[in-house]
Amino acid sequence: MQPQDIEDLIERYNKGLTTPEENALVESWYLKYRHDDPYLSHFQLEDDQKESLGRLLNEIGGSSKKIRVSHFAIAASILIFLVAGIYFLVTNNKPPQRIAINKPKKQDVAPGGNKAILTLGDGSTIALNSAKIGKLARQGNIIIKKAADGQISYQDVVVTFHGSKDIIYNTAATPQGGQYQFILSDGTKVWLNAASSIKYPVVFDGSERRVELTGEAYFEVAHNAKKPFKVISNGQTVEVLGTHFDINAYNDEQGIKTTLLEGSVKVSAEGMSNIIKPGEQARFEHGAINVTNVDLDAVVAWKNGFFFFDDNNIQEVMRQLARWYGVEIKYEGQLPSRRFSGEISRNVNLSQILDILSFKKIHYKIEGKTIVVMN
16 A cells, blocks of 8 residues: 555545544554554654554555455454454544544553342342352352352252242342342343342242342343243333343433343333333333334443443443443533444453543543543
8 A cells, every 4th residue: 555545544534534444444553553652642653654554454455546445354453453352443423533642641440340249138248259169158948159150040959948938138239340140049140230239039939030120130031931030120120931131220321221132021110011022122211111123232242241332422431431440430621522333342441442432532531440531
């Protein structure tokens, strides 16, 4: 690729005229050089961009005048050049601003991980991330165990008692920067997102299986036609017999979103109900339940280790980051009006994600566990 071609590419990028594939090329170049030498000045980076970007394009098969890069080649180049497997295509209807390069940051915040507190029926607590593998506790005929991969399960040791007058409840809660996976006594699998909690009986006795949720969780419910599984969250009830679904019921988000991946789900609230099909999302907000089709991969991206943004504003993005990195978000000046789309690994330091957001001219500074966002 000739120098003039590189100049044309950069000029089109700054005017918002590049394709998503070309955006990925420019941005992967930027992140590579930010990683190789984070102390490069803005001017040094600009002086180096023609030669280095041209070399990157040539290595993955750029043509002399018109760039033709397959999605496979883009993915391969990003795997080679981006640290920690970040994949992010920034899109916007408005022309993007010139890349804003922040000064080197001495502070950073590590990503979250498997952290949760289990509160037993007697009020005692267990820090699951530091608990030893094996038996954690016994409640009635149920033993609570921690597997080598950290997963928590409830297992019968004799015969599950029925007709007990006293129902023993456990509560699992994740902090900001935490997530955890559980297997309930009926075999239902639960993935609990950050800053969430679920209250459930040690044994599902009676005619239904009932749990209470705050925050977000993904469920793979064990089928039992005789005992419907119900999830209660902020005035909404989701009822299933056996299926896969996600509920997002954070108090700081708008509405409660229930998304179905497999099976059938009945969503009820305030005397209304809707039965949704796989690929649909029921949103309970302002006293109404609205059903729409959604991108399932986007909804469960958190469970699979990614942030997924789809034309989100800065506040929506920062709420997700705050929960996963356990930080407080503050804003200085007028809120940036940019919108963000793309996918980013949750297994990277916060500064790397903020560097990606800087492509939209989002300025920031890290002050301990506080992120200050500036326009």
